[in-house]
Amino acid sequence: MGRLEVEVEAKSSADKLWEAIKDVTNLLTIFPDRYKSVDLLEGDGKSVGSIILLKYVEATPGLTFLKERIEEANDTNKSLSYSVIDGELLGLYKTFKVSLQVVPKGDGSLVKWSLEFEKASEQIPEPSFVKTFTVQTFEGLDAYIQKP
Incomplete structure (x- = not known):
């Protein structure tokens, strides 16, 4: 099993x-x-057992769709985890599970994000592109919320 982690300040x-x-x-x-x-x-789309289908624009390399199932959702701790259950990623990774938590930090917050994955073979690279995509997503989401 591999693991990637990132923290994004908002x-x-x-x-x-x-x-x-x-x-x-x-x-x-x-x-x-x-x-x-x-x-x-x-x-x-917010509670355990929900299944969400995300379809990506053509410009997203190697990814047309992703189906994910919410495994944990905790409003008190502001935490969520989900597993990818269908899509091109599962051709590369046997398991792909994301966990995140939003914690207060000063006047803002901090998103603690992690990905656990198991490669389908040793030749498959680590999914570092997901880390970049995630940081951009949380930064974009924060900017959207901050708009007047």
């Missing part, structure tokens, strides 16, 4: 950022340059 309060992260359907509005569609296949 100007938005932990409460505001958490609410934005939980509302996965916002991704389409905030990042039309990344997502073609975001569909809830099961559940409300």
Whole structure:
């Protein structure tokens, strides 16, 4: 098993950022340059067992869609974890599980994000592109929240 971690500082309060992260359907509005569609296949998209289908724009290299299932969702701790259950990534990685937590930090907040993955073979590189994508997503989400 491999693991990647990153922390992203945000100007938005932990409460505001958490609410934005939980509302996965916002991704389409905030990042039309990344997502073609975001569909809830099961559940409300915020609670355990929900299944979300993300379709990416053509400009996203090697990725057309991703289906993820929420494994944990805790409003009190502002934490969430989900597993990729379908999509091109599973051709490269046997498991792909993301965990995140939003914690207050001064007037803003801090997103603690981690990815656990298992490569399908030793030739597969670490998914470091996901780390970059994640940082850009949280920074973009924070900027969106900060808009007047």
